[in-house]
Amino acid sequence: MTLQTIHPDALDALLKRGATIVDIREPDEYRREHVPGAVNAPLSRSDDGPLPGAGVIIFHCRSGNRTAANAGRLAQVAGTREAYLLEGGIEAWRDAGRPIVKDKRQPIEIMRQVQIGAGSLVVLGVLLGAFVHPGFYGLSGFVGAGLVFAGATGFCGMARLLMLAPWNRRALVGEA
Numbered sequence: 001m002t003l004q005t006i007h008p009d010a011l012d013a014l015l016k017r018g019a020t021i022v023d024i025r026e027p028d029e030y031r032r033e034h035v036p037g038a039v040n041a042p043l044s045r046s047d048d049g050p051l052p053g054a055g056v057i058i059f060h061c062r063s064g065n066r067t068a069a070n071a072g073r074l075a076q077v078a079g080t081r082e083a084y085l086l087e088g089g090i091e092a093w094r095d096a097g098r099p100i101v102k103d104k105r106q107p108i109e110i111m112r113q114v115q116i117g118a119g120s121l122v123v124l125g126v127l128l129g130a131f132v133h134p135g136f137y138g139l140s141g142f143v144g145a146g147l148v149f150a151g152a153t154g155f156c157g158m159a160r161l162l163m164l165a166p167w168n169r170r171a172l173v174g175e176a
Helices: 012-016 027-032 065-069 071-078 089-095 110-131 134-153 157-163 166-175
Strands: 004-006 020-023 057-060 083-086
Touching: 057 071, 057 089, 065 071, 065 083, 065 089, 071 083, 083 089, 110 134, 110 157, 134 157, 157 166
Parallel strands: 004 083, 020 057, 057 083
Antiparallel strands: none
């Protein structure tokens, strides 16, 4: 079974019928910005049980890429319920002038923090290797190896460390 996409402008009839909007992004992404009334059911935890509600499901992510790439899996999660993928994700929802719940006090998403941290360490390693001592190139190599390991196994040590950072721990206090 494949899921069809639906544009934000075409949702009104489904929403009036009690459709459930399901945000498949991770909780840190959801806390920073989400569709009002959307249920957060991260794709990484799609095996945690049935989705709430009994009617139509509309899955969304940030841009529509994650939902499109995982359409088959989402169809299985939806089961026999009528389900759609929100075309363009929350970005298209926002661009269509629909309401958004935003909390800018929340830290940026963990994976963006990883990208910033890893990129900074690679640049630092290259600069120190070029201007201080060639041994510093090892820092860039270490970070690169860590990224390959994270991509191959799904375990990202830097993300785990960043989750313990004070600015991220404050965001999790309300979840306990």
